[in-house]
Amino acid sequence: MKKIIFVVTLIFGFMAIAQAEIQSLRGTNALDKTNTKTDLKKVQPDRDTIPRAYVQQPPMVPHSVDKYSINLKNNKCMDCHSWDKYKEEKATKISRTHFTDRDGNDSGSVDGSRYFCNQCHAPQVDAKPLVENTFTPMSNIQK
Numbered sequence: 001m002k003k004i005i006f007v008v009t010l011i012f013g014f015m016a017i018a019q020a021e022i023q024s025l026r027g028t029n030a031l032d033k034t035n036t037k038t039d040l041k042k043v044q045p046d047r048d049t050i051p052r053a054y055v056q057q058p059p060m061v062p063h064s065v066d067k068y069s070i071n072l073k074n075n076k077c078m079d080c081h082s083w084d085k086y087k088e089e090k091a092t093k094i095s096r097t098h099f100t101d102r103d104g105n106d107s108g109s110v111d112g113s114r115y116f117c118n119q120c121h122a123p124q125v126d127a128k129p130l131v132e133n134t135f136t137p138m139s140n141i142q143k
């Protein structure tokens, strides 16, 4: 019996150590709790577009986004990335794929499935990777 308790304690001990080692940027906050704010000092300064690692990748956001809200009435990202404003703002125009719904129907405005830009386009933070990444990009990437 003592042996079993010892082994179980050991397993839980290792699990605790493993959990302590890899911690997401959210920290220990449960998913249903509001996260603390990102340390804005770590957010990378605005810069040139970031090379894509593979052709289907949603390009990563090369600027800060903390002041750009997306809600029911307004999508701040579109103030610069829409087809009528991108030239003036020197931004990349939103691609045509974003006007197509999941059934392939085209429309003249951003489809609901693409409305929450940050769902796919991730802003960047200057942080140490949580785990090692050995991903190698495709060699024939077009960009």
Ligand code: HEC
Pocket: 047, 048, 049, 050, 058, 059, 060, 061, 062, 063, 065, 068, 076, 077, 078, 079, 080, 081, 089, 090, 091, 092, 117, 118, 121
């Ligand atoms: C004030 C104008 C402005 C707003 C608002 C803005 N952006 Fe941008 N964005 C730019 C500009 C300018 C660039 C191009 C940066 C460069 O080339 O150096 C850019 C680049 C990008 C890119 C990279 C495109 C590529 O081809 O690699 C993405 C993705 C992006 N923005 C997403 C967003 C999202 C998501 C939001 C809203 C949360 C947003 N932007 C709001 C001006 C803006």
Ligand code: HEC
Pocket: 055, 056, 057, 058, 059, 075, 077, 078, 081, 092, 093, 094, 095, 096, 097, 098, 110, 113, 114, 115, 116, 117, 118, 119, 120, 121
């Ligand atoms: C469901 C995921 C998803 C959402 C949501 C989404 N995008 Fe994209 N976005 C992509 C992918 C994937 C690409 C690259 C392939 C393509 O162009 O469709 C892309 C490409 C882009 C580009 C680069 C276009 C180019 O010609 O290089 C811009 C700019 C952009 N998105 C802006 C936005 C903005 C602004 C929003 C919000 C209104 C948004 N995206 C919402 C997935 C998404």
